[in-house]
Amino acid sequence: MRNNKTDKLLPASPVKGLIPTLNNTGWMTESLDEVSQSFVAYAGSISTEVLDIGCAYGIATLAALDQGARVCASDMEPKHLDILCQRIPADARSRFRCVAGALPRIDFPKQCFGAIVASRVLHFLNGNDVEASVRKMHDWLTPGGRLFLIADSPYTGPWAAQSADYEQRKAAGEDWPAYFNNYADFLSPGTDASKHPTFINPMDPDILKRVCESSGFKTLEARFLSSATKWGTGRDHAGIVAEKI
Template sequence: MDAFYDDPKNSNPHFKPTLNAHGHMLDVLDEYGEAFVAFARNTTKPVADLGVAFGFSTKEILKTGATVYANDLSEDMLKELNDSLTEEERLRCILKPGNALELDFEPGSLSGVLALRWFHFLTGPEIREVVHKFFTWLEPGGKVVITCSTPYSGRAKSFIPEYEERKAAGEEWPGFTTKQIQEVGGLLKRESFHKMEPVILERELKLAGFDVEKAGFLTRSYYPAHWQLDGREYCGVIGVKPKNL
């Protein structure tokens, strides 16, 4: 794994390879992550940051004074996060190791949920189920922010023709594939990937009951050049649970 990041064509100061070979953590927030941090400044209940790796996003949220549930599959990475916090921050950071899909929070107990860069590892039914969970966990007026990779990247461009054909045919989940796409920096061959566009994320949030505040594509200008394509490498969505519930 280290050899990949030592390759000059892949080197990037914003990348930190994860300990569990699931890819890398970014130490930069896009506009959707920034929007969540801004929202967290005025929350009254805890927020959940799911799939945090070493917790860069979690630390940005903690700076706002919010209380954060920090989740990741890797207990070791959560330990590293915890060790990097101040004593006061540790009082507001509750570690939740394990699969985010298996977490449970009391209905209405959270002000926000952040899920950056891991929805492309889920199946369609898993996406639908977890988005409904998010809706249940959030208080009225609470927000969810999700980002996900799209087919429109240098690493997945061989999949684009099939994706667009399936989308044109009206498939519900046209971006789900079990083909081996060169992904996660070439570090890991997964059994499947799920490439999505903003319209899919927007659809799923609306089905769960959210009002969609924003949805769109995201460029990844800080990625290696051969990972980029046309500025649509990622997508994001912000959903709000209606206050009248």
């Protein structure tokens, strides 16, 4: 969602369609993948507040506000939230709030959100922390509330070179077959490894389904997704829409 006035607040980007984060957690996309689009439509259709966690500069938050939603935006990086706050249109300010904090430690009251989106956040967590985060999201949702998760898949990013390894580990039954704790090995020579995570935990739709269902969700839809950039291959991300039962 572009707004020429507030886009000037964003850091300069060398890559069209992607805005760099300020804390070495990759990029925010400038357009929404299909599961994020479903979140936006659903958020605009309910009166209960929704949560965008790992919001960065607010690609999903701004679109949901535009649809009339009430949105709580959250991110571990307060500087992202400072920029997002300045991007909120005046007529949406009364429907917006933001909270800084990191999964899995951040907490909200039980049953306070009608929907939650976490787009391209969970692959920065290890398996135990992903499971703990999704259990918390289940607590935070109202009964029947919807969860929209998007994670980077094993077929994108610098770790795509290891996708055959992921496929073997998945076939062998590993719970987290694309968890790699050697992120630095994926970087091209000369890249500063300190500007990247030390591990990455990309996911496929089966992993998201397992984690959500073991936390008390019913899966409505789980599939690979194309990134919203021009480089999309059709399976850049894994996405799930799940309902709290």
